[in-house]
Structure formats: C-alpha cells, structure tokens
Amino acid sequence: MKLEKYIDHTLLKADATLDAIEKxxxxxxxxxxxxxxxNPTYVTKANELLKxxxxxxxxxxxxPLGANVTDVKIYEAKNALAEGATELDYVLNISDVKNGEFDRVQTEMAAFVGLKDDHPGLVIKVILETCYLTDLEIEKVCEIAKNTKIDFVKTSTGFGSGGATEEAVALMKAAAGxxxxxxxxxxxxxxxxxxxYIQLGATRIGTSNGVGIISLTDQTSGSGY
Known part of the structure; x- marks a missing residue:
C-alpha cells in the first residue's frame, strides 16, 4: 500500500499564511x-508551486457551512478551476438534508458533476458533515451521489462538531457501493x-498531519482536519 497516495495534505485554517502554504x-x-x-485564495499559488x-x-x-445558494457555489467552483484547481471538495447544503429537500440536494450535486463536461479529469467530492446527519440521511445522500455519478462522498469539513468515525465511513461505503x-x-x-479508515473502504484521507501519518511513528502534531 502506498499510503501517501491516499492523502490529501490539508491546510484550511483561517489564519493560514503564504509561508505555511508553501511549506x-x-x-x-x-x-x-x-x-x-x-482554501480558494491560495489555488493560484499552489498550482504554481506544484506544476x-x-x-x-x-x-x-x-x-465550511455549505449554506450558500448553488449558483454562488458554482461560481466559486468555476473560479477555482480557472485558477488551476483539479479537485473540488464542496459542502452540501446541510439544511436541505435536514429539511428533507433531497431534490435540491440532487440538483446541486448534478450541477457540480456538470462541471466535468468542460474539465476532463476533474474530481468532485461532496462533504456530508456526517456529525449532523442521521444514518438514514447519510444513506440518502450517498444514493443521490450514485445517481449523479459524483466521484467521492466525504465525511467532514473538520470544522463541525465531529469528524470521521468508523461507523460513518462504513455506512457511506455500504451505501455508495x-x-x-x-x-x-x-x-x-x-x-x-x-x-x-482505508480498511473500511476509504480511498482518500484528508488530514493536516500527512507527514506524521506516513512516518514510522504516529505523530500527532497536526490539527487532524
């Protein structure tokens, strides 16, 4: 297993500096x-550094809230793509899920998948923020993800009341197939x-401690996003 290839090396803190992004x-x-x-403000710089x-x-x-209207999210996505992003992790509208507005959830998800038409190879991940959802809600969103052919379902932003759990990852994998x-x-x-989490079926890991994770010792210096 090439563990490094599972890792999205992450820095999403509000006070992230250019020096930290370069590191x-x-x-x-x-x-x-x-x-x-x-964060989107650093996409251009990251694209330059990693070209x-x-x-x-x-x-x-x-x-991290997912509460913007879909048109605003799509504008934000298109801007990020123009600046060199090749993967987008978007937060679904959690209120829509809690309100049972699953048609709205599907419409938004389909709009993101539609971006792939003009961007071959684009990877779209939808963030569920599972700490706020019931098992039935998680299953329903994962079913919509299958229907719209989105690439990934993702557990958490890292800014909610909880993060990934074994139960959520196993449930998402079973529902997403x-x-x-x-x-x-x-x-x-x-x-x-x-x-x-990989054993439970995850194929990506979002973390601020990527270097520690692939080292021989289990360091815990990262914030654990």
Missing part, C-alpha cells in the same frame, strides 16, 4: 501525496487512524 506544497511534492487541499509534480490541487467550495469513493477527514491524526 504544505513542498511537503506534498516531497512525499508525493495525492493532493494539497487548501512540476504529480500532486493535485484541491480546494474547498461553500466551506463501488460507484462512488469515500474520503475520511476530520480527526485523522495517525497512521493507525488512516489505515483503519
């Missing part, structure tokens, strides 16, 4: 992580954490 990108290139996951590597530039959309991949994020701090 993140340098580490990602050195350790050959799957991607860096950064000679195989590390993808991932950014977040509608982050083989058609949709699963990303575990939020509280993933150690190599053991990462391997646990």
């Amino acid at each position: 993140l990108c340098k580490e990602a290139a050195e350790y050959r992580f799957a991607s860096v996951c950064i 000679d590597s195989d590390v993808k530039v991932c950014t977040v959309i509608g982050f 083989s058609e949709v991949e699963v990303k575990a994020s939020g509280g993933v701090r150690t190599k053991g954490d990462a391997e646990k």
Whole structure:
C-alpha cells in the first residue's frame, strides 16, 4: 500500500499564511501525496508551486457551512478551476438534508458533476458533515451521489462538531457501493487512524498531519482536519 497516495495534505485554517502554504506544497511534492487541499485564495499559488509534480490541487467550495445558494457555489467552483484547481471538495447544503429537500440536494450535486463536461479529469467530492446527519440521511445522500455519478462522498469539513468515525465511513461505503469513493477527514491524526479508515473502504484521507501519518511513528502534531 502506498499510503501517501491516499492523502490529501490539508491546510484550511483561517489564519493560514503564504509561508505555511508553501511549506504544505513542498511537503506534498516531497512525499508525493495525492493532493494539497487548501482554501480558494491560495489555488493560484499552489498550482504554481506544484506544476512540476504529480500532486493535485484541491480546494474547498461553500466551506465550511455549505449554506450558500448553488449558483454562488458554482461560481466559486468555476473560479477555482480557472485558477488551476483539479479537485473540488464542496459542502452540501446541510439544511436541505435536514429539511428533507433531497431534490435540491440532487440538483446541486448534478450541477457540480456538470462541471466535468468542460474539465476532463476533474474530481468532485461532496462533504456530508456526517456529525449532523442521521444514518438514514447519510444513506440518502450517498444514493443521490450514485445517481449523479459524483466521484467521492466525504465525511467532514473538520470544522463541525465531529469528524470521521468508523461507523460513518462504513455506512457511506455500504451505501455508495463501488460507484462512488469515500474520503475520511476530520480527526485523522495517525497512521493507525488512516489505515483503519482505508480498511473500511476509504480511498482518500484528508488530514493536516500527512507527514506524521506516513512516518514510522504516529505523530500527532497536526490539527487532524
């Protein structure tokens, strides 16, 4: 297992500095992580820093609440794509889920999938924020993800009341099946954490402690996004 290829090396703190982003990108290139996951304001810089590597530039959309209207999220997504992002992690409208407005959830998800028409190779991940959802709601969103052919369902923003759990990852994998991949994020701090979620079916791990995770010892210096 090439554990590094599962990792989205992440820095999404509000006070992230340019120096910190440069360090993140340098580490990602050195350790050959799957991607860096950064706020939209740093997409251009990350794209410049990683242009000679195989590390993808991932950014977040509608982050962290998911409460913007779909048109605003799509505008944000298109801007990020124009600046060089190749993966988008967007937060679904959690209120729509809680209100049972699943047609709205599907319409928004389909709008994101539609971006792939003009951007071959684009990867779209929808963040469920599972700490706020019931099992039935998680299953329903995963079914919609299968119907719309989105690439990934993702557990958490890392800014909610809880992060990834074994129960949520297993449920998402069972509901999404083989058609949709699963990303575990939020509280993933150690190599053991990462391997646990991979065994449950996750194919991406979002974490601020990527370097610690692939080292021989389980460091816990990251915030665990």
